[in-house]
Amino acid sequence: MPKELLGTYFNYSFPEPQYLGAKFIHRGWIAQYIPQEVHTVLDAFAGSQSIAYMMKQLGKRVITNDFMSFCNQAGMAMIENKNVILTAQDLDILFSANRDPLLFNLMEQLFSGLFFQRNEAAFLDSFRSNVSLLVHPLKQALALTIMCRSMTRKVTMGHFAHTQALNYAENPERIKRNRSLVRPIKDIFLDLLPKYNAAIFDNECDNLSYNENILDLIPRLEGVDLVYFDPPYCNSHADYQSFYHLLETYVEYWKDKSFVNGTKRYEPKRFSGFDKTTEAVGNLEKMFELADNIPIWLISYNDRSFPDIKTMLGMIEKFRHVIVERKIYNAGRGGKGSVAGSSEVLFVCSKK
Numbered sequence: 001m002p003k004e005l006l007g008t009y010f011n012y013s014f015p016e017p018q019y020l021g022a023k024f025i026h027r028g029w030i031a032q033y034i035p036q037e038v039h040t041v042l043d044a045f046a047g048s049q050s051i052a053y054m055m056k057q058l059g060k061r062v063i064t065n066d067f068m069s070f071c072n073q074a075g076m077a078m079i080e081n082k083n084v085i086l087t088a089q090d091l092d093i094l095f096s097a098n099r100d101p102l103l104f105n106l107m108e109q110l111f112s113g114l115f116f117q118r119n120e121a122a123f124l125d126s127f128r129s130n131v132s133l134l135v136h137p138l139k140q141a142l143a144l145t146i147m148c149r150s151m152t153r154k155v156t157m158g159h160f161a162h163t164q165a166l167n168y169a170e171n172p173e174r175i176k177r178n179r180s181l182v183r184p185i186k187d188i189f190l191d192l193l194p195k196y197n198a199a200i201f202d203n204e205c206d207n208l209s210y211n212e213n214i215l216d217l218i219p220r221l222e223g224v225d226l227v228y229f230d231p232p233y234c235n236s237h238a239d240y241q242s243f244y245h246l247l248e249t250y251v252e253y254w255k256d257k258s259f260v261n262g263t264k265r266y267e268p269k270r271f272s273g274f275d276k277t278t279e280a281v282g283n284l285e286k287m288f289e290l291a292d293n294i295p296i297w298l299i300s301y302n303d304r305s306f307p308d309i310k311t312m313l314g315m316i317e318k319f320r321h322v323i324v325e326r327k328i329y330n331a332g333r334g335g336k337g338s339v340a341g342s343s344e345v346l347f348v349c350s351k352k
């Protein structure tokens, strides 16, 4: 983190995420391009919330958004939340018996023998059944957020677009690299809990988390000084609903979906507009047009993405003056889009 950014709130730390495309490791680099005089910022595709959190640390009023519910729960827990933590009493509630096993059995039905052993899946259901007994919505959000993070730790590769979880959990080489594969989820949760509790702070702004398609949200927002766009790009794991369907199912506890293919992904999916090559360009254009009243745009991009950089620049330059900043990856991390040798790009866009 550059010295000039070491303000009051940088003694708090965001618990390291494991989320495809997360910009956690780039947060210090991105922070440099957020001018001091900016007051209200929007993280339009917040995912793990790692950049929204950095913005909160900078003392900005943060509006954060993601169309996935589990990401919004993290936004409520980590960005909106000023001082609500989980206490020992809350844990007694969360870890008590399933309050209605006939209603709360989705994880066991869908995912036992696939991502979890049956007893672990049943534990997830009983925890989920008790979440609504926590009276404060931010406590509920924090409990769900830590449990979602515990599940990504428990399952190999940290996502749910494969069917190898239980095989890998028996592979001694993999276990050596990641002990969490064989640890009870409850223990993983209890390890993470103090890190999350310690990450909650009040930056003296009323921050807000939304759970909308960004194309619907932008027209309703007023007074935003800067927007950070980190959309999914086709070619690099754009389909977040395939990778994280299980977390979404856990949070939504769907009663009106079917569950398809080997991974038991819910169907129908939500409409993104950015995850198909046939739709992405049109919707990026539409988004830029809608954001014309927000003076500063920061746009993350990777030089292996679709649409290519020339197309991106062509679209942005219709509305903004652009400077292209680059950071070269030294080590592969976070999947296809961030392999060694490729570069992370930030379009820094200002009014013409």
Ligand SMILES: C[S@@+](CC[C@H](N)C(=O)[O-])C[C@H]1O[C@@H](n2cnc3c(N)ncnc32)[C@H](O)[C@@H]1O
Pocket: 019, 020, 021, 022, 023, 024, 044, 045, 046, 047, 048, 049, 050, 051, 065, 066, 067, 068, 071, 212, 213, 214, 215, 230, 231, 232, 240, 271, 272, 273, 274
């Ligand atoms: C590259 S990730 C963002 C990563 C984030 N910057 C971080 O550091 O964790 C893209 C995110 O966009 C979300 N998303 C996809 N389509 C969306 C839409 N139409 N509106 C809002 N969010 C969307 C996905 O759920 C995903 O979390």
